[in-house]
Amino acid sequence: MESICVASRGIVREELTRYNYQEWKILMKNYLRGENLWDVVESGSVSTSIDEQRDAKALHIIQLSCAPNIFDQIKHFQTAHIAWKHLAEVCRPKFKIQPHIRPVVVSDVSEHKALYKFVENGDWEGTSSYLRDQPNAIFWTLPSGRTVLHVATIEGHKNIVEGLVYLGKKQLVKMQDEDGNTALALAAGYTENVNIARSMVNVEGGEELLGIENKEGEIPLLMAANSGRKRMTRYLYFRSSSHVIHHQSSHNRVLLLKRCIQAHIFDVASKLLESYGELPIEFLSVLHELARMPSAYLQADLWQTVIYIFKKGNLIDVILIMMLMTEKLMGFARNLFGLKSKNRESIFEHENEFLQILRYYKNNVSKFNSSQLRDALVYDAMLEAAKYGNVEFINDMREANHDLLWAMDDHGRDIFSYAVIHRKHNVFLLMHILCGNKDIINYRTDMFGNNLLHLAAHLGPLSDMNRGDVAAWQMKIEIEWFKEVEEVVHVKCREAKNEEGKKPEEIFMETHKELMKDGEKWIKETAGTFAIVGVLVITVMFTAIFTVPGGLRQDTGMPILIKEKRFIVFIVADVISLLTSISTVRIYIKLIGYRYAPVDFLERLPAMILSAVNFLSLSLVSMMIAFCAALGIVLQNLWSYKDFVVGIVVLTVIPYILPFWDFRTYIRLIAHQKSNFMERRLLDGSSLGFHKVHM
Template identity: 35%
Template sequence: MANASIAMLGIVHEQLTEDNYEYWKVCLERYLIGQGFWDVVTGKKPQPPKDADDYEDWTIRNALALHAIQLSCGPDIYKKFRKTTSAKDAWEHLAPSNLRPPDDHEDLNDKFHHLNYQTLYNAIESGDWKQIKGLLELHDNPVSARITSKGDTALHVAILAGHLGIAEKLVKLMSADDLEITNEFGSTGLSLAAICGCTKLAKLMVDKNPKLVSISNDLHIDGNIPVIVAALYNRKEMVHYLYKVTPIDELSPEKGRYGSTLLHCLISAEIYDVALELLEEYPKLGLTKDRFGKYTLRILAQKPSAFPSGTKLVFWRRWIYSSMSLFRELVSGLLKNFAPDVYHRKLVHREALRILSCICKEIPKLSESQLTEIGIDEMIYDAIKHGILEFIFELIKCDPPIIWRKDSKGRSIFAHAIVLRQDKIFSLIHGFGTRKNIMAHRHDIFGNNYLHLAAKLSPPGQLERVSGPALQMQRELQWFQEVESMVQPKCKEEVNENNKTPATVFTEEHAELAKEGERWMKNTAASGMVVGTLIAAVMFTTAFTVPGGNNNNTGLPIFLKYDAFKLFVMSNALSMFSSSTSVLMFLGILTARFAEKDFFRSLPMKVIIGLLCLFLSIVTMMVAFGCAIFMTLNDRLSWIDIPVIILALIPITLFCMLQFPLLIHIIHCTFVSTISSKPEKHPLGVS
């Protein structure tokens, strides 16, 4: 930062602020002239062709000029045009016409002309049409007059104030040319109507002057035509109307960036039906840079909610989603009424998939340089990071050789799937037969093979999907062993550029997680051991102090003749044995060595057995207690049976609520969850 400040002081005395623009501009202009960069900055020396003799000289001078501008304006202002590579564009961005002072010959009467309409302005703001109408009759053509300092007409003010009824009446009084008047921000009345979403008002204006749909906002909204403005503000009804009345050639790639910008805004606002219609007309728009410097395909790669794989639903909504057929109107209608949000999400996914397919079909038509220019590697990475299976699936289907493509780090689709722990995307690798083994033997620029990548610690977002450090460690081991079963044996002993084998990388990367997993296991075992020990002690005592006591002559229990006594003895014994077993399991955890491989199956199995036995001991303890109450009271207090049963269920229910989710989760992670599974349908049509 100190060096930057010193360099900056050699160009201008102080960085650009809101108060020193004119002084700053003069200083920087003189510096650029003195250094011989002024013809590049002003565009008098345009960029020559790459094969021209002076191309290298122009490139150097452009870079030096741009660097000087960046240093002079400071980081806060620079970030607004940080993506530009042209010194001319940067200079024009910092010197817009509205920042320049007025010309000396400017008529001050014109400047303050709007003050003559202050009463009209106040009447519009208050919504008093009777007064407005009277004032309009007093002035000469006031509907076209600018009545604010920002150049707003009466129509602009009425729309901004929310008086749409008055705006409609004003439109009827205005001529077609009057409707084309823009304010200081370049906005027509139609642009403001698009922002507020008043379709009725927009129709009135377009019917009177169809050219309005092609007039862009020069400054306020980055030069966008009304349909784009409506999409930016998520006005769906307005978008549908304006798209129909906007000439389609206005949105073609050859016309400019209106089409790609509209497509971007439509995707962001989830107006997929219009986006699909536009793409079918101009398929190249999905791979054309828009006014924001972005590509629609990358927006899709960062929007998991647009696809089924990025949508999480509870089980019953998931069942409705899978049962909903968009081609069976009767069933769809019933389900639509029952779960409209699920129905809407299904429609969104269907349209988004069609849009994705339409764009991906253009990928094979691009050269390598074009793919690099649009940032295909970044798009692939984003899609994998967000777990968008459909994106990768469609990309491979449309352009199969892309599976061999490597990014700047030398990593392919499946290498990224391993690093980012996206198991569904990684499962696609099973559809490539022998090619799978070839891909698995590839290395990145750091010398890492697939097993090195699997040895790295998962991203935090992926780790958090698994509850508890011990189960997170188990998941990491599952990934490592899955990839290990795929690669060639020699990959296990290969070293990367840091001279580390995959096993060494795994140990170093997971050292802290292993310690946290050990603490988690021991805390869980200690808590379960306390409860198990308490139950075992109670059940052991109860075995020798049976309810009702013993016969003094025979020594046998008095209630031996009751069937409930036999159930009592069985429940007591089961509770005693199961609690003892749980204590032993938890003790085994406390005394375990906690090696890395123990987290894979040994330790989770002990937790599962311990929790199951603990649950069984609590249930049988409650049964034994209920039997004892029943025998002691006999038939004398029969009404107490039901309350006792209900109360006995309370600890069982609490255990189920507090511990069963953990138990089910451990069982699922240990026996059900797998890293890799063959997809039902492969992009290349192979199994």
């Protein structure tokens, strides 16, 4: 039989993802037809050995053209027909457009245009006058099935909604549009106006609206939670009777809990869980949402970070953490004077509810056996928690069932492998308190022969690096992380080879090649730009020394005002500016011609860049001081200009502050990585409830 080329590039333009199924399906179907394989995929009948070979090739082609996450769903299927049907079921719903508010265009309204115009403009007098003449117009519907109450709700006119509800009563508020949404559903899903919702719920029989489902099978409470509207969700939940909530399907109850956690509406989620005596097993799927919560409640305290930096950090880190402290103090001053908004809602405001939910699941997870937890994907949730650095989740689940700590994915990677891959320092430190012999963990390899140091050698996630000028600082963090893991793992890991025959250092060099190039490029371009600035300052200050204010004596060539204090200030500032500019240019020229190695990004290059910026800043400040001194000499007889001169002197501090503004990203990285707050809590074990576990 003729061989078939199964290179994905020759089959489809893009691998199958959630978003390109329709295009992928057309290209794949045409390709299979051209290879005379489509009949096997379509019918699924395999009667001869030749058909079995054709089916295997078709299945291989389909699997090869899928993205990794899609491939994982069909890799266990034995026939192309089953795989094809599964992809159709899984991918089609992903392209369904979510419902949205379709605006009403008054000019397109076939009847009662004046009424809709009044409603659109928020004119209750016109609306009520029109309805007195034509009372049945209140129940007239648009082609979309929406009434004038739907329109008033969308527009957010509370007074008109209240008036319409008073006139239309229960009959009006229960009317649904073509999507099955009542006016309350629209208020819940698309607005945050609780007063509008309250006016509808408070009408006689209005509480029935809370349980009316739309065509998607969702009640207003579910829609509000899906939109992340916290005030609306809380109102609807506490107005909904237990009958309304528990009358929902198990899927909808789980969905409500998931949406509340995703939107950080922890108080509602906590109350929902409290309504159950014993947690149903289907609610364990919500653990994935809890696992994805960042470890926000155990972030390092600034002063703990400062202490650690001053004890173990180098000079650069000390300088940068001092700058961070200055920034924190400025933020405190802004809060003190009311310059920062007090209306921001943070996850920290719901710490107690979040921890309460976590403790609730901890108590219930202990009631299930390992088989049930595996079927409910709780082991996968542990890996998710490691990915997001949620050490609280890992600790609570470990106490509920110790076996969960050894969760492992299909590639043989455990939570510590995930912590290394995703640079989660707090989870990685768990190894220090889990067992006396850490070699059991840190010498473990995955199915590809990679130990923890191999995984640390790969390029880390760059989600927090969205600017090109931080490539150099990211390179520094990458090297620090690699060195930190190297100090922890077994000595044999440093020279161990994976299945591809590569050592950790070789992988590090390969995966960080582009990042190092970007960092090198940025450093050289920046050095070139600042070197030009330094040369200009040198030129100006070198010239200024021979054109001193007041002039020179004709007989001796000495400055006339040499005994003036302001002249001495001018000369000293000029010399300092000249010398520091020369030092700046020398450093930047060295950076431009420097042969970069990965280890240089750790300390040498940051030190050179920081010192060059300091020299250049000092040079500019000195130049401004020299300028002010010269200006004072020129205007010495015009005392009315003293305020002007003083103002210029004050402004000389600005060139010194501005160069450090772009170092805030690096400061945060240093502060985050060097923090020992979590390390102290983990190694102590008291505050998180850890105990030494020997294996």
